[in-house]
Every structure is written in structure tokens, then in C-alpha cells.
Amino acid sequence: MRGLLLILALFCAVPAAADPRPEGLMWNRSGKPLTLPLQILSDPGEDLYVTLDAGQGPVLAAYIRGGKPFRLLVPPGRFAVAIAAGRDWQGEAGLFGPATRHVALPGALDFGVVGVGRRSGHLVDLRGGGVAVRGFGLCRGPDLSSPRAEAKPPRAAPPVRMPPEPKTLAEPRRVERRLSPPDQALPNQPLVPGVDPQTRPFARPFPEPSRIPIPRVAIPDRPAPPVRARPSAAQAGAHWTVCG
Numbered sequence: 001m002r003g004l005l006l007i008l009a010l011f012c013a014v015p016a017a018a019d020p021r022p023e024g025l026m027w028n029r030s031g032k033p034l035t036l037p038l039q040i041l042s043d044p045g046e047d048l049y050v051t052l053d054a055g056q057g058p059v060l061a062a063y064i065r066g067g068k069p070f071r072l073l074v075p076p077g078r079f080a081v082a083i084a085a086g087r088d089w090q091g092e093a094g095l096f097g098p099a100t101r102h103v104a105l106p107g108a109l110d111f112g113v114v115g116v117g118r119r120s121g122h123l124v125d126l127r128g129g130g131v132a133v134r135g136f137g138l139c140r141g142p143d144l145s146s147p148r149a150e151a152k153p154p155r156a157a158p159p160v161r162m163p164p165e166p167k168t169l170a171e172p173r174r175v176e177r178r179l180s181p182p183d184q185a186l187p188n189q190p191l192v193p194g195v196d197p198q199t200r201p202f203a204r205p206f207p208e209p210s211r212i213p214i215p216r217v218a219i220p221d222r223p224a225p226p227v228r229a230r231p232s233a234a235q236a237g238a239h240w241t242v243c244g
Contacts, residue, residue, distance in 0.1 A: 021047065021063065021065070021089050022063040022089075023063055023064075023065055024062060024063065024072075025060075025061075025062050025072065026061040026062055026063055026092075027060070027061055028059070028060050028075070029058075029059050029060070030052075030054070030059040030060060030075040030077075032075035032076060032077070033075065034073040034074055034075055035073060035075070035076070035119060036073060036074050036075070036076055036111040036112065036113075036119050036120065036121045037071055037072075037073060037074075037119060037121035037122075037136055037137070037138050038071070038072045038073075038074050038081075038109075038111070038121050038122055038123075038124070038136075039069065039070065039071045039072070039121070039122075039123045039124070039136055040064055040070050040072070040083075040123075040124045040126065041069055041070075041123070041124070041125045041126060041127055042064065042066050042067065042068075042070075042085075042126045042127060043066060043067060043126070043127050043128070043129075044066050044067025045066055045067070045087070046066045046085045046086060046087055046101070047063065047064060047065055047066050047085070047086065047087070047089060047096075048063070048064040048066065048083055048084070048085050048103075048126075049061070049062075049063055049064075049083070049084040049085075049089075049092075049095060049096075050062045050063075050064060050072070050081065050082070050083050051081075051082045052074060052079040052080070052081055052082075053079060053080045053081075053082065054077055054078070054079055054080075055080075058082075059075070059079070060074060060075070060079075061092070063089075066085075074111055074121070075111070076111050076112050076113070077110075077111060077112075078108050078109070078110050078111075079108060079109060079111070080105075080107075080108045080109075081105050081108075081109055081124070082102070083102070083103040083105070083124075083126075084096065084100050084101070084102055084103070085100070085101045085102075085103060085126075086099050086100045086101060087099065103126060103131060104131070105124065105131065105133060106131075106133060109122045109133070114137070117139055117140040118137050118138070118139050118243060119137055119138045119139075120135065120136075120137045121135075121136045121137060121138070122134070122135060122136050123135075123136035136242070137242070137243050138241065138242060138243065139241055139242075139243035140241075
């Protein structure tokens with residue numbers, strides 16, 4: 001019985017274990033997409049807890065293992081970046097305990113899109129005990145390793161089919177057509193004066209209507225191109241690269 005009580009006393013005397021160390025993005029409460037870069041460089045030995053505050057409280061938090069280059073995507077806007085450093089992580093409430101060291105940055109940082117296709121962010125360098133902040137951006141350009149970006153030979157023009165030679169038309173056959181027998185006068189109606197029905201000339205001959213073929217226009221044998229959806233940036237062979 002005494003042994004059991006001793007074990008319980010020792011178990012209760014052990015302090016609660018610290019929270020396991022997280023890594024990377026912890027949460028995002030901004031409600032905006034994470035598209036702009038924030039890169040932080042640090043020395044090994046101390047971990048970093050980073051928060052972004054837009055003026056009404058933190059909207060994003062991330063945990064960085066010391067000594068590893070870390071790039072975080074953040075929402076657009078102007079934020080005050082707070083950095084806490086230490087060794088013994090005790091959760092977001094206790095941070096790194098009494099040994100927590102706070103890193104002060106010169107001021108708020110702006111994140112946004114500049115020009116066409118440039119995502120503007122910042123790089124924070126904490127190596128060597130100093131604090132240096134400079135601009136950092138991602139630009140979209142062609143991916144030379146993509147098979148779609150390789151030069152393709154020009155497409156040969158399709159052959160043109162010419163219409164067949166039209167056939168030689170024969171001379172139209174001329175037909176002589178005679179009028180009906182001499183007109184007879186109706187009762188009480190004289191013949192047309194000045195016209196002798198016995199000597200009325202024959203009708204003029206006229207050609208028989210013929211079928212004249214209509215020449216066909218030469219049309220290239222090229223099928224209509226299919227309608228394709230607009231490719232995405234990845235399908236079009238574009239990717240984001242560091243542009244300073």
C-alpha cells in the first residue's frame with residue numbers, strides 16, 4: 001500500500017510535459033488567400049514563433065524551426081510582424097517560457113501585387129544576432145523545363161486540292177420552230193390589217209438551254225480547330241521564381 005502511494009506521489013510531482021513543437025503555418029484567420037511571400041532566415045539553436053497583426057489582433061501564426069530557411073505565404077495587406085524566439089516551446093500562451101526573446105522589426109510590412117505578375121513580399125534575416133529586412137518577390141515566367149515550353153517546328157501547310165478541269169461545252173443545238181397554222185379570223189373580227197397570214201415569217205431559231213457547270217473554289221483541306229479551355233498557369237508552362 002505504501003509503495004502504491006509513493007508511486008502516485010511521484011507521478012503527481014512530475015510537471016506537465018511541454019507541447020510538442022509544431023512546424024509551418026499554424027492558423028490563418030484573415031479570410032484571404034495566402035499568396036504573398038514572407039521568408040525568414042535564422043540561426044540554429046532557437047525556434048521562432050511568428051504572428052501577423054493587421055491592427056485588430058493576430059490574423060496568422062507560424063512556427064519556424066531554427067536554422068532552416070522558411071518561406072511562408074501570407075495574405076495581402078499591411079501587417080506588424082511579431083517574432084518570439086526561444087528553445088523550450090510551451091504553447092501559444094506561454095511561448096518559450098521566461099526565456100522568451102522578442103525580436104523587434106523596424107515597422108509594419110506591406111504585402112501585395114506590384115505591376116503585372118509580381119507578388120511583392122519581404123525577407124527577414126535574423127542570422128548573426130542582427131535584424132535585416134529587404135524586399136522579396138515572386139515573378140511568373142516560363143518554365144524552361146516544361147515540355148510545353150520547348151520550341152516546336154512550324155506546321156507544314158496542308159495540301160490544296162484544285163478543282164477538276166471543266167469539260168468542253170458542245171455547241172448548242174439549234175432548232176427551227178414554226179408557228180401554228182395561219183390565224184383564222186374570229187366571227188365579226190377582221191384579220192389584223194397589213195399582215196398576211198400566208199406570208200407570216202417563221203419564228204427565229206433559239207438555242208436549247210444547256211447546263212453550264214459552276215467551277216468550284218479551291219478550299220484547303222484543313223479541319224476546324226477544336227475549342228479548348230484556357231490552360232492554367234501550370235499547364236501553360238509557367239511557374240513562380242524569385243525576382244528579388
